[in-house]
Amino acid sequence: MPNIRNKEPQQIRHRFIQGMADLLVPLGVPQTAARLYGYLLLSDAPVSLDRIVADLEISKSTASVAAHLLEMYTLVRRSGQRGTRRALFEPSDDYSGMINAQKRSLERLAALIKEGARSSSSRKTRERLRTMAEFYLANRDAMESAQREWSARK
Amino acid sequence: MPNIRNKEPQQIRHRFIQGMADLLVPLGVPQTAARLYGYLLLSDAPVSLDRIVADLEISKSTASVAAHLLEMYTLVRRSGQRGTRRALFEPSDDYSGMINAQKRSLERLAALIKEGARSSSSRKTRERLRTMAEFYLANRDAMESAQREWSARK
DNA sequence: TAGTATATTCGGGATATGCCGAATATAAGA
């Protein structure tokens, strides 16, 4: 073991990747896609499908599907190369993909609840639903301004 | 049809409930629990398990499990009654359950990524990870202050 | 303490999801 600081880098990588899966799977991201995302975050350069297949020990079809899914989420960018069909993947430089998904969820939730409020019989229920909707919208707006500030940061 | 405004209230209720399911299922909430939540949001008073069973046309065991799950999420409150074992369920008056879950997700994501940054070899990757973590934390903080303002609101 | 009303747990079956490898499609170069 050449360096005491490099204690099992493989293992640390793997823990990171699995941790990402443990966080993203409950949010509805399939296990393999979540692991791929963790893997790409740790990669120092864009990675080919074949490399992914080797490193993550999954089939190529699975890798292809997972990469495509991450692209849909805008979490990952695909870059072609001229002269070959090979595609390379890397994390998107726009980190807001997941945040935007949360924002959209809150918006739709608020819209649905407001709609429900309109067609609700009891006054109490109507009030409750309106309040909820506003609460969710307030949180969405907070995220939105946070993002604006972030973009405008030094 | 006694009232032109009451156009198929059953159907509207059902659409609301299903809409809630369509929104929550992608976030990892089981279909039945999501529908139950929608149902409770529209209810004007706390509801018993047997009533749920009748209205939602699900088995009692399923209703029990779904209600318990919603309690875990703190989306729903159970209130006992003295003199009987019967439990009643209603939406929690604290609407922050889902928001808090999102906040926790962001926190843990940021923590994991920071950890990954520390054990990352390339400078570029380290920077990327640090930036990401801060971005997620900024959003979490934004939600947190939004909630504080909300609690302090008129 | 027995009896009743209610809630919960649990095993089994149905359904959905995710992965693989083979077959197919697509792009590039000869």
Added chain:
DNA sequence: TCTTATATTCGGCATATCCCGAATATACTA
């Protein structure tokens, strides 16, 4: 146009999830 390198689609299998109904547990009353 043919060949090669690469990516994608698809059918089938393995696994996980979810719901039901029966069995069990629990709280309450008498």
